[in-house]
Amino acid sequence: MMTRLARRSLRVSPISSAVFGLVMLLLCAPAAMADPGTPSKVTARYKIYFNGIEIGSFRFESNADSAKYSLAGQAKLSALLGVLKWSGTMRSEGILARGEPAPSDYVFRYKSSSDSGSVAMSFDKKRVAETKLEPPQSPSKSRVPLTEEHLKDVLDPMSAVLAMTTGHLDNPCDRKVAVFDGKHRFDIALTFRRKESIKEARPSGEPAVAIVCGVRYIPVAGHKNNRTVRSLSASEGIEVALRPIPSANILVPYEISIPTFAGSAVLRSQRVEISTGMKQIALVH
Numbered sequence: 001m002m003t004r005l006a007r008r009s010l011r012v013s014p015i016s017s018a019v020f021g022l023v024m025l026l027l028c029a030p031a032a033m034a035d036p037g038t039p040s041k042v043t044a045r046y047k048i049y050f051n052g053i054e055i056g057s058f059r060f061e062s063n064a065d066s067a068k069y070s071l072a073g074q075a076k077l078s079a080l081l082g083v084l085k086w087s088g089t090m091r092s093e094g095i096l097a098r099g100e101p102a103p104s105d106y107v108f109r110y111k112s113s114s115d116s117g118s119v120a121m122s123f124d125k126k127r128v129a130e131t132k133l134e135p136p137q138s139p140s141k142s143r144v145p146l147t148e149e150h151l152k153d154v155l156d157p158m159s160a161v162l163a164m165t166t167g168h169l170d171n172p173c174d175r176k177v178a179v180f181d182g183k184h185r186f187d188i189a190l191t192f193r194r195k196e197s198i199k200e201a202r203p204s205g206e207p208a209v210a211i212v213c214g215v216r217y218i219p220v221a222g223h224k225n226n227r228t229v230r231s232l233s234a235s236e237g238i239e240v241a242l243r244p245i246p247s248a249n250i251l252v253p254y255e256i257s258i259p260t261f262a263g264s265a266v267l268r269s270q271r272v273e274i275s276t277g278m279k280q281i282a283l284v285h
Helices: 004-009 018-027 157-164 227-234
Strands: 040-050 053-064 068-079 084-097 100-112 116-124 127-134 175-180 185-197 209-221 239-245 250-260 263-276 279-284
Touching: 040 068, 040 250, 068 157, 084 157, 100 157, 157 175, 157 185, 185 239, 209 227, 227 250, 239 279
Parallel strands: none
Antiparallel strands: 040 053, 040 263, 053 068, 068 084, 084 100, 100 116, 116 127, 175 185, 185 209, 209 239, 239 250, 250 263, 263 279
8 A cells, every 4th residue: 555655655746756757857868969959759658667667658859950859758757556647748948059058948747636827938948937736836035045046048958858868878977067947956867886787678789778867956045945845955866867878969868766755766667769860769677
């Protein structure tokens, strides 16, 4: 039977659960382009597990060329024999300036068994120009104040991972990015942990090796100093396994694991399809 803590951890609003926000951030990883002028497309499917039980799925698609990019994701969660349900969609668009993402628009919509809402942001040169929240956020003295300075030189969650997964196939873990999700300003820092072998259900011809990065969630502003945030920021067990695909010069997330006080959340790649120029690659795990 699912514990009360597990039920609480699955009640997700726009980053009312920092855990789910981090999961979506790490999953929304498009391909890095082998050449600035080469079109690139990635479609991916993942399964989501909580304490070893499959509870949902995530689908992702990215399109990028030398001038612009578009990213889209859809997640569905179901627990307690369907009594508790949650679904969400994410979309981000922007331009690529010298290979670095500069978002223009970001939208996150969600619906659960008990509520629904959305986050919409527009950007101007990596500065948040406008934010719309539905429902509006209630004022709280326990929330760390968010200032205009916190909204400069930031990326939305999806664009942030585009920045973290661009190039550096040999050492993708030496990264740190500033993120704003519409409510919370935080940093994500990656550090190298190890390399490990992975299994393929169908041989792809690519090296079956993943680079495992430790992930640090660093809250900056907009959050409440509650148990979830304290546990997540103190955790040293969060990991993302990135699989380099040398023939396409890209990195794709293979597996993500996030320990929480209620249990362990794991997201595992099921199928990833990559199109770069004339090259087609299918990764089946």
